[in-house]
C-alpha cells in the first residue's frame with residue numbers, strides 16, 4: 001500500500017483555473033491527459049484566443065475525432081461534438097454550412113488527421129471551409145498506447161515498430177500547402193505565448209486555417225519529439241518571411257530538422273459558404289425566370 005501514487009486533487013486544479021478567470025470558457029471537466037502532456041497548453045491557448053477575440057462561448061463549436069487530442073471538446077464550456085475517428089472535418093463542414101455565424105474549431109491528433117482522416121483534409125482545404133483545424137502532432141498514437149503514426153520519425157521504436165520505424169514520415173505542412181489551404185501556420189506546445197497568438201490568428205482568418213502544433217507525448221515517447229529535443233530544434237520563421245510567397249513557404253516547410261514556427265502562408269479568397277450563397281442566388285435567378 002505504501003507504493004500507491006498520491007491522488008490528483010482535481011478540485012485544487014479547478015480552483016487554480018477559477019482564479020485565473022478563464023473558467024467562463026473552461027468546463028468543469030478537467031483534462032484527463034497525463035501530467036506534462038503538451039495538450040494542456042493548447043487548451044489554455046484556445047481559451048485565451050477565444051477570450052482575446054471576444055467570441056461568446058455560445059457561438060463556438062469544437063469538433064473532434066478520437067484520440068487523446070480529440071478529448072478536447074470536453075474541457076471547454078462551448079458547444080462540442082466528439083465524432084468518429086477521422087471524421088472531424090465532414091462534421092465540422094456540415095456545422096459551418098448550416099450556421100455560418102458559428103466559430104467552428106476542428107481538432108485532432110496526427111493519426112486522426114493524417115491516417116484515418118487523411119482523405120478529408122484536401123477537400124476541406126480546397127473548398128476553403130471557414131473553420132480552424134488544429135492538429136496536435138506528437139508523432140504517435142497516444143490514446144491506444146504508443147503505436148507509430150504517419151508523422152513518426154524514421155528509426156522510432158514503438159510497440160508496433162520494435163525494430164525501428166522504417167516508414168518515411170509525412171510532411172503535413174507541405175501537404176497543406178499543396179492542397180491550397182488559405183492559412184497555414186505551425187507552433188509548439190512548449191511555447192505557450194507563441195501558441196496562443198497563432199491560435200488567435202488562425203481563428204481570426206476568414207477561410208480554412210490549419211495550425212500544426214508540435215506537442216510531446218511524455219508517456220509513450222521518451223526519445224523523439226520530447227520537450228528537450230523540440231526545444232533545441234524549433235526556430236522562429238525569419239522576420240523577412242513573406243506569408244504571401246508560397247514558394248518561400250514550401251522551402252521553409254521542407255526544413256524538418258529545425259521546424260520553423262509562425263505563419264507560413266495566407267491568402268484571402270471566397271469561402272465555401274460564400275460560394276454556396278452564389279449558387280443559391282443563381283438558382284433563385286433561374287427559378288425566377290422559369
Ligand SMILES: Cc1ncc(C[n+]2csc(CCOP(=O)(O)OP(=O)(O)O)c2C)c(N)n1
Pocket residue numbers: 066067068069070085108109110111112113116136138140141142143144149
Ligand atoms: C475506426 C477506428 N479505428 C481505430 C481506432 C483506434 N484508435 C483510437 S485513437 C487512435 C489514434 C490516436 O492517435 P492520434 O490521432 O495521433 O491522437 P493522440 O492520441 O496521439 O492524441 C486509434 C488508432 C478507433 N477508435 N476507431
Ligand code: SF4
Pocket residue numbers: 032033034036037038039068069138142143216217218219220
Ligand atoms: S498518452 Fe501521450 S498524448 Fe495521451 S495524454 Fe498521455 S502524454 Fe498526452
Ligand SMILES: [Mg+2]
Pocket residue numbers: 109110111136137138139140141142149
Ligand atoms: Mg498522436
